[in-house]
Amino acid sequence: MSDTLKKTPLNALHHSLGAKMVEFAGYEMPVQYPMGVMGEHLHTREKAGLFDVSHMGQAFLQTTQITPGSDGAHEAIASAIETLVPGEIRKLKKGGLRYTVLLNKEGGILDDLMITRPPKDGSEGSLFLVVNAAKKAEDFALIESELAGRAVLEVAKKRALLALQGPAAAGVIDRLIPGASEQTFMTMRSFVWQGASLIVSRCGYTGEDGFEISVPNDRAEELAKVLLADDAVAPIGLGARDSLRLEAGLCLYGHDLTPETTPIDGNIAFVIGKRRREGGGFPGATRILQQRADGPARLRVGLLPEGRAPAREGAEIQSTDGKTIGAVTSGGFGPTLGAPVAMGYVDADHAETGTSVNLIVRGKPLPATVADMPFVPQNYYRG
Amino acid sequence: MTVKYTKDHEYVRAEGDVYVIGVSKHAAEQLGDVVFVELPDAGKTFKKGDDMAVVESVKAASDVYAPISGEIVEANSAIVDEPAKVNEDAEGAAWFVKIRASDPAELDAMMDEAAYAEFAAES
Numbered sequence: 001m002s003d004t005l006k007k008t009p010l011n012a013l014h015h016s017l018g019a020k021m022v023e024f025a026g027y028e029m030p031v032q033y034p035m036g037v038m039g040e041h042l043h044t045r046e047k048a049g050l051f052d053v054s055h056m057g058q059a060f061l062q063t064t065q066i067t068p069g070s071d072g073a074h075e076a077i078a079s080a081i082e083t084l085v086p087g088e089i090r091k092l093k094k095g096g097l098r099y100t101v102l103l104n105k106e107g108g109i110l111d112d113l114m115i116t117r118p119p120k121d122g123s124e125g126s127l128f129l130v131v132n133a134a135k136k137a138e139d140f141a142l143i144e145s146e147l148a149g150r151a152v153l154e155v156a157k158k159r160a161l162l163a164l165q166g167p168a169a170a171g172v173i174d175r176l177i178p179g180a181s182e183q184t185f186m187t188m189r190s191f192v193w194q195g196a197s198l199i200v201s202r203c204g205y206t207g208e209d210g211f212e213i214s215v216p217n218d219r220a221e222e223l224a225k226v227l228l229a230d231d232a233v234a235p236i237g238l239g240a241r242d243s244l245r246l247e248a249g250l251c252l253y254g255h256d257l258t259p260e261t262t263p264i265d266g267n268i269a270f271v272i273g274k275r276r277r278e279g280g281g282f283p284g285a286t287r288i289l290q291q292r293a294d295g296p297a298r299l300r301v302g303l304l305p306e307g308r309a310p311a312r313e314g315a316e317i318q319s320t321d322g323k324t325i326g327a328v329t330s331g332g333f334g335p336t337l338g339a340p341v342a343m344g345y346v347d348a349d350h351a352e353t354g355t356s357v358n359l360i361v362r363g364k365p366l367p368a369t370v371a372d373m374p375f376v377p378q379n380y381y382r383g
Numbered sequence: 384m385t386v387k388y389t390k391d392h393e394y395v396r397a398e399g400d401v402y403v404i405g406v407s408k409h410a411a412e413q414l415g416d417v418v419f420v421e422l423p424d425a426g427k428t429f430k431k432g433d434d435m436a437v438v439e440s441v442k443a444a445s446d447v448y449a450p451i452s453g454e455i456v457e458a459n460s461a462i463v464d465e466p467a468k469v470n471e472d473a474e475g476a477a478w479f480v481k482i483r484a485s486d487p488a489e490l491d492a493m494m495d496e497a498a499y500a501e502f503a504a505e506s
Contacts, residue, residue, distance in 0.1 A: 037441040038416035239415070239442050308419045308466070310439055333418040333441045340419075362437065 008054035009160045009220040017235050025133035027055040030237040037239035041335040044206055044244055045376075048166035049236035050227050057136025058156040058214055061143065063125040065150055073125030074117065080150040081127060084143065086263060086282040087115065088273025089127070095119030097186040097201055100271045101263060102131075102139060107284020107291075108259035109266060110142070111135040112251065116188045116201060128188070128199065130161070130212070132253045159199075160220035165210030165244075167379060168232035173200070173211055176226060180211070184383040193223070202381065205241065207248025207374055209381045246341055247334040249302060249373025255313060256300060256329045256343060262288050265296040265345065298326060299351040302373040303342040303359065305331075305366050310340040311359035317346055318358045318365065325350045328359060334375055341375050342368070386474075387490050388499035393450045394474055395490060401456055401481045402490075406438060406447060409503040411473035415440040417466040422458035422479055429453065429482075431489055436479050438469065451489045453482040 005028040014021065019030035030052065032040065043049055062068055063077040078090040087100030096117050102110040116128040131139045144153045164173060170181035177191045180200050188201040199214035215223050227233050242252070251257045251268065262284065263271050269292060276282060280289060305311050310333050317326040331342030342359070350357060353372050358365035386396045392410035396403045411417065419439040429435050429449035436447040458480050462468050468477040484490075494502060 031442075032415065036416050038418075041441070243441055309421065310419060310444070312444060333439070335416075335441060 006055070008052055009217040010052045010054060010162075010224055013221050013224055014052065014235075019235070019237060022238070024238060025055055027133065029055060030235070032237040032239045033235050035234060037237070037243065038335050040234065040236045040240035041243050043234045044166045044236055044240060045208060045336050046166070047232040047234070048164055048168040048172055048210075048230075049206070049240070050224060050233050051163040051165065051236050051241055052160075052224070053163050053212070054160040054217075054220065055133035056161055057129070057131040057133065057140060058159050058161060059129045059131075059140060059143075060154045060156060061127045061129060061147070061151050062154070063151050066125065068125035069122040070124070077125050077127055077151060078117075080147050081115065081143075082276070082281065084146055084283065085113075085115070086272040086276050086285070086288070088275055089115055089117075091273075091275070092117040095183075095187050095189060097188055097203055099186075101257070101268070102142065103262075103283040103288075104259055105283050106259075107262045107288040109253075109257045109261055109263065110259060111139050112253050112257060112268075112271075113139070114201070114203065116199075119187075119189055128214075134254060156214070158217050159214050160217050162213045162215060162220065162224055162227070163204055163210060164213065164227060164233070165204045165206040165208045165236075166232075167209060169208070169210045170381065172227065172230045172232055173213075175230070185209075185380040194219075196223070198223075205248075205250055206244040207250070207376060207378045208244075209379050243332055243335060246330055246332060246343070247336055247374065247376045248378065249343070249375060251300075251343075252330055261300070261345075262291060262296070264288055264291040265298050265300065267300040296348055298345045298347050300329070300343060300345050301351050301353075302371040302375060303328065303331070303344055303357070303368045304371040304375070305340045305342065305359055305368040307366070308340065309361055309366055311342050311361050311366055311368065315342075315344075316360040317344055318360060319350060320356050320358060322358075325357065331359075336376050343373065346370065386496055387450075387493035388496070388502070389448075389450045389493055390502065391448050391450070392503070393447060395450050395493065396474075398481070401483050402451060402453070403478045404450060404480050404482055405478040406469065406473055407499070407503065408473045411469050411477075414438060414445060414469075415442055417469040420462045420466045420469065420479070422460075422463060423455050425455050425457055427455045428485075429455070431486075438466075447479065449482070450493070451482060451484050452486050453484040455480050456483050457481040
């Protein structure tokens, strides 16, 4: 593996666990461990999987317009970030997470991200951001330049990020950090674990209950080892991370969402807050709200191929009478479903659930059906 | 029994007057969990190097090329029904096809077991 690749604080641990390492977003990352993609996927759905997602970008954004911690500080920072995202950030409760997207002037999606309002009194005026690894440099540069004079961005370079996902995750984390399992889906709490400050968010990218734990770099390996010492927990690589999120119907940026897609045709209109649907004020609002009113020309849908052959990214989607109606943006085999699964964009008049289509695989039409997502039930903890 | 290997990680094993073809154990390990196999029908003919079969893991799809020219006399439907067998016994029960070779001299250029072991260790 090239020496020019960046390494996460868990790099040595991955090697010691026998991981097969690959390049991903400029990092040397584990694609699978000896258990293999299938086993890791099923283990996560049955017990708990530990993922190193330290390559993702973490940052704190703080208002410079008003004293942090004072009345109105949250409104100030929320109003600032809302000029770049369509999410409802102003009404985000203390300790609340929001999934939303950064938009360009045309309403195209530049990245998807998590925005968290810290829970502690005195932290008003700050937001915690987690963005995709491949986009973090661009995202942070955009936020800094667009919000210059209103906010400062501090990239959390000294923090690693671990994800613990699966039905056993809550029990595992409770033994480590008593009380952490009480927080509900899409909330964050801060904890001190053996002197290390942790940011624990109940969220993930698998469709399962779980947590993302931001931990100082110099304590990351120790925390990972403690989590892995639990019988329920196995290390999981990027291969299973992808098959888990695909079964859960979750988008992979750069594939299912791109600058050419909007939240409307991307079928993630929920990222637009209710107030924002009326008030706009985010990049591309005119186009996005018009598209929302008129209905999009195409839509991201789930696809279930017949038989066992997976249809992968790039496969053409045809109507049953042979017209090109779209393309697959993510596809593979769903180990939990025991069948191939895919998602892609189709013309709106073929987007209804149950519509028969053909996916062109190796030059041959593979019958498939437009299907609801997620492909497997979500198991989020809502309290 | 002589087994020969290609640089594309297929093996060819003489069995009576036909050759048994599949992917090497090393290739199966590299592929990971096999979830789909597509094989040609008996009677089809291939030239050496033609796309002959497809094997897919959770991660990716790979083409399997005809290592020698000839006619398919049998395809192993057991691995179509249970693709995971390829991970269990790639060079045994999970063979792909049997071919009647039109030019057995094509085997001469292939690697023997020792040469392939060395090649696989480096790839």
